[in-house]
Amino acid sequence: MSLPARRLGELTINREFSFAARHLELPAQEFIYRQGVSGILLLAAGLLALAWANSPWRQVYFELWEAKLSFNFGFIHLEKSLHHWINDGLMTLFFFLVGMEIKHEAIHGHLSSLKRAALPIFAAAGGMIAPALLFASFNWGQGTISGWGIPMATDIAFAVGVLALTPGISHELKVFLLALAIVDDIGAIAVIAFFYSNQIHLLPLSVAVCLLLAIKGFRQAKVRFxxxxxxxGILFWLMxxxxxxxxxxxxxxLAFMVSSREAVSKEEFEHRALPLLNSLSDAxxxxxxxxxxxxxGALEALxxxxxxxxxxxxxxxxPWVGFVVLPLFAFANAGVVLSASALATVVKSAVFIGVCVGLLVGKPMGIFTFTWLATKLKLAEMPSNLKWSxxxxTGVVAGIGFTVAIFIADLAFSxxxxxxxxxxxxxLASFVAGIAGYILLRFARRNKPYPKV
Structure with missing residues (x-):
């Protein structure tokens, strides 16, 4: 993701007057929005968690996340562990951001027309169905079959990071992976909502619906503050x-409730701003x-x-989600004990085999198969400058399932x-998928170099 044009314009003006904006803020913003940077930080947080969880101070690591934090305000009382505050609270911001990106892509972006969306939709469907079926086949008849949703997800930060590190990747391939990951996110959200939620209580759900209607009313009344x-929104989350x-x-x-339309179009702004500029000149x-x-003031409001x-x-x-929320989530959730005895038990489990096979085999197999079927049946078109290799x-890279896969694991098992x-x-599977995907993409681009976009 590149630095947004509006933010770049703001910084371009600020740098003319501010030493800090010129030498600190602009470089920092360019670094934050550079593709792959947030994925590197996410990886570092995960490795730090693994190191601490396998150090002599491992007990401190696990006790830290079980520490209780309570919140009291009137009739509202919440008491959860720090681990749950991160997974149920801060991760809501991540899903809020994902929801807004999905809505934007559905209205203005790569998913705005059926022709553009067909190929990544089919690819994402295969990339979710095949891993889930492979996991289920290894865990059939066992209580662990509830983890079938774990290998379905793709970590977009890591996947885009691998593409960013691969020289000569075409714009079309990046667009395909981004669209696939967005459809993948929709599938993961649906799985969490319908298969990993608890017994439904109607009273708080009814209050939540009323709060949504209130938010809709605010929008229709054009409330701007x-x-x-x-x-x-906070009360809706609580309900x-x-x-x-x-x-x-x-x-x-809540993300789907956010308006994607500007109050004043750029054409209307131009029409209304010119008289104001003339009046400003006269004043x-x-x-x-x-x-x-x-x-x-009128120009600023416009x-x-x-x-x-x-x-x-x-x-x-x-920036907050990419550089605070997700690294904190990785730090709180990636710490697992990797002793010889623990690993000996883990690698023999059906869960371990199912997740590894699902991400490393199911993802690329499902993406390739469904894409091939969609093009052969003329349900979707393959871009002319993309090769099957x-x-x-890209299918192998999509096997990087880090964030959402770990998130679903905590929901699937007790x-x-x-x-x-x-x-x-x-x-393990995400690491192997990243390395293998990078090598395959380098090999695929060897005989057909495209300029990096």
């Missing part, structure tokens, strides 16, 4: 948590400070109104042995 939306649906689904639902000539400030809320929120949340490499087996398998 954030406080009512934030308050209703979803109490309803039995997994709390992170609240983030996705400056007459040295009328109040009139000049009034025109500047400029802000051209920014769709969904894009403004995405820009605001992207590139698609195979016993520590199965959770540990799923996490170790996810870490």
């Amino acid at each position: 954030a406080f009512p939306y934030v308050l209703a 979803i948590l109490r309803s039995g649906i997994h709390a992170t689904i609240a983030g996705v639902i 400056n000539r007459e040295d009328d400070i109040n009139a000049a400030d009034a025109k500047l 400029a802000v109104s051209t920014d769709p809320p969904i894009e403004r929120l995405t820009r605001a949340l992207h 590139e698609l195979t490499g 016993d520590e042995a199965s959770i540990a087996a799923a996490k170790v398998a996810t870490l």
Whole structure:
């Protein structure tokens, strides 16, 4: 993801007047939005968690995440472990960001038309169905079959990072992987909502529906300040948590409520701004400070109104989710004991085998097979400058399942042995998929170099 154009424009002006913006803020923003950087930080957090969990101070690591934190405000009382606050609370921000990206792509991006969306939809369907079936085949008749959703997910940060590190990757291949990962996210969200939620309680769910209607009312009334939306959103999250649906689904639902339309179009801005600029010029000539400030305030309000809320929120949340929420999630969840005795038990478990085979075999096999069938049946078109060898490499890269796979593992199992087996398998398979995918893509590009976009 490159630095958003609106943010770049803002920094371009600021750098003319500010030493900090010129030498610190702009380079920092370019670093934050550089493809693959957040994936590297995510990997570092996971490795740090593994190192601490296998050090002499491992007890401190596990006790830290089990520490209880409580929140009391009037009739609201919440007490959860730090681990649950991260997984149920902070990860809601991640799913909120994912939901906004899905909505934006469905309206304006790669999924906005059936012709453009068909190929990644079929590819993602195969990449979810095949791993789930392979996992189920290894765990059939056992209680661990509930983990079938673990190998379905693709970690977009790591996958895009691998593509960013591969020289000569075409724009079309990046677009295909991004669209596939977005459809994959939709599937993962649906799986969490329908298969990994608890018994549904109707009273808090009814209150949640009323809060959604209130948010819709705010939008129709064109309420522009954030406080009512934030308050209703927090209460909605709480009601979803109490309803039995997994709390992170609240983030996705709220994301779909965010408007993707600007209040003032760029054409309307131009039409309305020109008279204001002329008036500002007149006020400056007459040295009328109040009139000049009034025109500047009107121009500022018009400029802000051209920014769709969904894009403004995405820009605001992207650095926090990529550089705080996801690394913290990895740090809290990737720590598993890797002693010889523990590994000997883990590698023999059906969960470990199912996750490894699902991510390393099921992902590329499902993506390739469903894509081939879709093109042969003329249900989708393969871009002319993509090769099947590139698609195979991309399918292998899609086997990096780090974040959401670990997230689902905690939902699927209640016993520590199965959770540990799923996490170790996810870490191992994701590492192998990243290395193998990179090698395959380098080999696929050898005889057909495209300029890097």
